[in-house]
Amino acid sequence: MTVTIVILAVLAVWIVLIFNKLVGLKNQVKNAFRQIDVQLKRRHDLIPNLVNSVKGEMKFEQETLEKVVQARAAAVSAVQSGKIDDIMKNEGILSQALGRLLAISENYPNLKANENVKQLMEELTHTENQISFARQFYNDLVTRFNIAQQVFPNNVFASMMGFTAAQLFKLPENAEERKTPKVDLTI
Numbered sequence: 152m153t154v155t156i157v158i159l160a161v162l163a164v165w166i167v168l169i170f171n172k173l174v175g176l177k178n179q180v181k182n183a184f185r186q187i188d189v190q191l192k193r194r195h196d197l198i199p200n201l202v203n204s205v206k207g208e209m210k211f212e213q214e215t216l217e218k219v220v221q222a223r224a225a226a227v228s229a230v231q232s233g234k235i236d237d238i239m240k241n242e243g244i245l246s247q248a249l250g251r252l253l254a255i256s257e258n259y260p261n262l263k264a265n266e267n268v269k270q271l272m273e274e275l276t277h278t279e280n281q282i283s284f285a286r287q288f289y290n291d292l293v294t295r296f297n298i299a300q301q302v303f304p305n306n307v308f309a310s311m312m313g314f315t316a317a318q319l320f321k322l323p324e325n326a327e328e329r330k331t332p333k334v335d336l337t338i
């Protein structure tokens with residue numbers, strides 16, 4: 152009888168430890184996603200300033216500017232929805248639009264010389280790097296969380312305790328960032 156009680160007590164403690172570990176990882180994943188969210192908000196706040204700064208010089212690039220503005224609006228809306236699939240898709244579209252804007256802006260010497268535009272470009276580049284780091288950190292935590300749920304014996308209890316796999320932050324399959332860049336070294 153006492154052996155059974157000891158075994159049940161050890162089993163109960165063990166299940167509590169599994170549960171607590173998974174709760175901790177789940178909360179770390181949520182926090183890591185919020186860090187991405189903070190950087191995305193920063194990016195979304197910088198874009199209108201950048202567009203307004205380049206608008207006068209890039210009169211012939213209205214379509215590109217409109218695409219950036221539309222992509223930003225869709226990305227902000229996706230972040231507000233909280234659906235990770237929508238966020239990934241719309242942030243990928245925004246990254247493509249920003250990439251085109253930055254590439255086209257290289258053709259405008261006045262923009263390259265404008266201190267305000269330079270500062271905004273540097274801030275945007277810094278923010279893009281922070282987003283990359285935040286995504287990597289998030290994906291690392293998601294992987295740890297998912298592995299913790301999938302290994303035996305945790306996998307036996309994880310689903311019973313209501314845990315589900317978290318989704319990695321990845322680029323959409325057709326994203327521009329996945330394509331190999333073309334390099335032209337002709338002079």
